[in-house]
Amino acid sequence: MSTVETPAMETARAAFKLDDLLRFMVQQEASDLHLKPMRPPLLRLKGKLVPLKGPPFKPADLDAMLKGALNARQLEQLDRNLACEFGYSVPGVSRFRGTIFFQRGTLAAVFRRVPFVFPSLDDWGMPDVLKELADLRQGLVLITGPTGSGKSSTLAAIMNEVIAKRLVHIVTIEDPIEFLLTDGMAAVTQREVGADTTSFADALRNALRQDPDVIMVGENRDLATMSTTLTAAETGHVVFTTLHTNSAPQTIDRVIDMFPAEQHRQVRQQLAEVLKAVVSLQLVERADGKGMVAAVEVLRDSPRIGKLIREGNIGELAEEVERSVSYYRMQSMNQSLAALVIHNVVSKETAMEISGNPGDLDLMLRKFFFAAQGTDAPGEEGAMPSNADYSRIHKLLEVEKLYDDLQERVRQDLSERDERIAQLQAELRARYEADADRESREHQVEEERERLNRGFEAQRAEYDAKIERLQARIRELTQAEPVPAGRGGGLFRR
Numbered sequence: 001m002s003t004v005e006t007p008a009m010e011t012a013r014a015a016f017k018l019d020d021l022l023r024f025m026v027q028q029e030a031s032d033l034h035l036k037p038m039r040p041p042l043l044r045l046k047g048k049l050v051p052l053k054g055p056p057f058k059p060a061d062l063d064a065m066l067k068g069a070l071n072a073r074q075l076e077q078l079d080r081n082l083a084c085e086f087g088y089s090v091p092g093v094s095r096f097r098g099t100i101f102f103q104r105g106t107l108a109a110v111f112r113r114v115p116f117v118f119p120s121l122d123d124w125g126m127p128d129v130l131k132e133l134a135d136l137r138q139g140l141v142l143i144t145g146p147t148g149s150g151k152s153s154t155l156a157a158i159m160n161e162v163i164a165k166r167l168v169h170i171v172t173i174e175d176p177i178e179f180l181l182t183d184g185m186a187a188v189t190q191r192e193v194g195a196d197t198t199s200f201a202d203a204l205r206n207a208l209r210q211d212p213d214v215i216m217v218g219e220n221r222d223l224a225t226m227s228t229t230l231t232a233a234e235t236g237h238v239v240f241t242t243l244h245t246n247s248a249p250q251t252i253d254r255v256i257d258m259f260p261a262e263q264h265r266q267v268r269q270q271l272a273e274v275l276k277a278v279v280s281l282q283l284v285e286r287a288d289g290k291g292m293v294a295a296v297e298v299l300r301d302s303p304r305i306g307k308l309i310r311e312g313n314i315g316e317l318a319e320e321v322e323r324s325v326s327y328y329r330m331q332s333m334n335q336s337l338a339a340l341v342i343h344n345v346v347s348k349e350t351a352m353e354i355s356g357n358p359g360d361l362d363l364m365l366r367k368f369f370f371a372a373q374g375t376d377a378p379g380e381e382g383a384m385p386s387n388a389d390y391s392r393i394h395k396l397l398e399v400e401k402l403y404d405d406l407q408e409r410v411r412q413d414l415s416e417r418d419e420r421i422a423q424l425q426a427e428l429r430a431r432y433e434a435d436a437d438r439e440s441r442e443h444q445v446e447e448e449r450e451r452l453n454r455g456f457e458a459q460r461a462e463y464d465a466k467i468e469r470l471q472a473r474i475r476e477l478t479q480a481e482p483v484p485a486g487r488g489g490g491l492f493r494r
Contacts, residue, residue, distance in 0.1 A: 018065050022090050024052075026113060029291070031148060033096075036108040037062055044148075046285055046292060059106045066100050066107050077194065087114075087176040087192070097178050114152070114178045121157045124150070127296055129329045130279065133240075134161035137213075139276035139301070140233040142255075144245045149281040150294050151242045152178050152218070158240065159216060162186055168213035173203040175218055186214075200225040208232055217241035226258050230267070233274040247333060247356065248278040248299035249317040252309060264312075272310040276301050280333060284340065284354050287347045295340060295354065297321070297333040326407055334361045342368060 021041055025033045030043035037059040041052045057065075067075060069088055078084040083101040088111070090096070095114040100107060121130050133141050141158075143151045156179035162170060163184040170186050175193035182188065189210065197203035200217060201224035207215055220226050220241045233239045245251040252271065259267045280297040299305065299321050308316050324330040331339075337355055340346040348365060355361040 018069055019090050019093075022088075022096060022111060022113075023093050025111070026090075026094050031113055033111040034108075035062060035066070035110075036103065037106045046289070047283065062109075063107050066109050069098065070100070073194070085176055087178065095178065095180065097176060112148075116180065118153055118156055118160075118179050120160065121154075124154065124157060124294060126154065126157070126294065127298060127329070127331070129298055129300070130154070130158065130296075131161055133277055133279075134158050134165070136238045136276055138233065138236050138238050138274075140229065140271075140274045141238070141240045141276050142243055142251055142278045143240065143281070144243045144248075144251045144278060145281035146244065146246060149283050151281060154279065154281060154294075155216060155218075155240055155242060156181065159188075159214075162214055163188065166213075169211055170214045170216065171207045171210055171212040172216040173197065173200055173207065173218060174216075175200070178218075201228055204228045204232065208235070208237075212237060215239045219243075223258050226255060230270050230274060234270065238276075245280070246282075247280050247318070248297055248321065249314050251278050251280065252314050252317065256314075268310055268312055272306040275306075275309070282333065282354055284337070284346050285350055286345060287350070293340060293345055295333060295336040295346075295351075296331070297336060298330050300324075300328050300330050302328050302330075334364060337361055338364045338368065341365060 021033060021035075025043055028043055028045060030045050032044040034042040034044070034049065035057065036042075038056045039051065040054045040056050042049050043052065044050075067078075070078065070084065070086065074084050074086050078100060083099070085097070085099050088096045088098045095116060097112045097114055098109060099111075100109045102108075143155050143158075145151050159170060159172070159181055162168065163181065163186040166186055168186045170181070170188045172181065172188070172190045173193065174190065176195075177190050177192045181190060189212075191197050191203050191207075193200060193203065197206065200219070200221065204215070204217060204225060205228055215232055215237055217225065217229060217239065218241075220229060220243055229239050229241055243251055243254060245254050252275075255271060256264050256267050278297075278299040280299075282295045283292040284295050285291075286293050299317065302320075302324060304320055304324075305317065308314070308320060318332060321330045322332045322335060325335065334355055334357060337346065337351040338361060341348050341351050342365075352358045352361060
């Protein structure tokens with residue numbers, strides 16, 4: 001016996017129109033909408049997946065709804081690949097990145113909100129060092145993080161920085177196009193894989209012939225794309241791209257591992273030369289429950305970083321990042337999380353859950369709280385200083401000043417040490433040159449001595465021969481005439 005739907009059920013299901021769901025998603029400030037058969041729609045709110053109230057989707061209803069959002073080319077792609085990624089807009093509401101795919105033989109989908117007007121780096125609360133990336137003239141910048149960590153938004157915000165202040169040509173390659181970039185001081189060309197080009201690798205090779213200054217690759221998914229990306233970064237362009245990794249060291253490993261083992265040394269050399277920065281993101285729930293905030297790990301190029309990559313000492317990168325906060329303004333994920341906790345933006349418990357090394361984060365926070373509270377015993381953890389208590393803030397500023405003074409003394413000591421090293425190296429070079437000159441003179445003297453010895457031996461041999469001839473003549477003359485009796489003998493006669 002067939003089931004008869006009541007008018008109320010029919011009305012509820014009819015209300016589940018795609019555009020209406022997407023409007024509701026924006027109203028609720030959700031980041032993602034999940035649609036699958038036999039379940040009501042689900043929204044990702046503050047990192048958690050929450051179902052909406054209402055009847056579940058029937059497979060046929062969901063199939064009709066999702067296919068209705070696709071054009072002919074996208075329907076063909078869905079039939080061919082059993083999945084399709086595309087951009088979708090609701091006029092006056094927002095853009096969305098849609099992914100429709102098969103699961104258990106039925107269609108399902110996920111839509112991510114991509115606002116028409118997206119936050120700037122300041123709106124995101126990003127470190128100021130990220131603004132400097134917009135001034136790069138060449139090299140490679142990698143924006144990394146897990147799915148939904150804000151990679152695309154951060155990349156778009158950096159591109160807006162470039163658009164606002166540089167007279168350049170930006171070429172973006174995306175699948176699909178998410179944020180719509182408009183021309184400012186810079187001219188922008190946006191190409192979508194599937195609609196404007198066949199693949200990331202082909203589009204990237206073509207982009208090199210389109211007079212680009214800045215190239216943005218939405219995602220590096222394969223060896224061909226990464227290889228072309230490195231080549232573009234080597235040939236005088238600045239290339240921004242994203243990877244699904246969780247930290248800067250893991251990102252370096254991922255790039256190297258994309259290539260065959262016999263090319264790893266060459267790739268490390270390339271990365272050491274072209275890599276300008278790795279920015280790793282994680283979204284963390286705010287302590288006040290009002291949304292999410294990004295924790296940011298920043299690795300930048302420095303002589304030491306380049307040497308570690310070139311020599312394959314990837315495991316030492318994390319420690320070098322934490323040591324380079326002051327001079328190069330790098331920071332590890334734990335340092336970023338610690339800053340969020342210290343500023344009361346994120347709870348300590350949430351930060352510890354997010355951290356890949358919670359033990360180090362706990363130690364870092366304990367050291368700070370000990371300095372802030374002035375407790376007698378190390379490790380005694382106090383409450384966060386009140387925002388209204390300036391005396392504690394002043395004490396922290398004094399600690400910071402002492403630290404800065406110490407850093408300055410260390411820099412001076414290092415500078416004096418470097419000068420002394422340079423002086424000793426100059427003296428050593430002078431000694432090497434003097435030793436080389438002395439050895440040359442000794443060699444010349446030795447050659448002259450040997451020449452004189454050879455002349456002396458030749459002259460002595462000549463004199464010996466003459467003496468021998470004279471003695472032979474004497475003997476000959478002495479024996480030639482006998483001496484008469486009574487007359488003097490010898491060679492001379494009266």
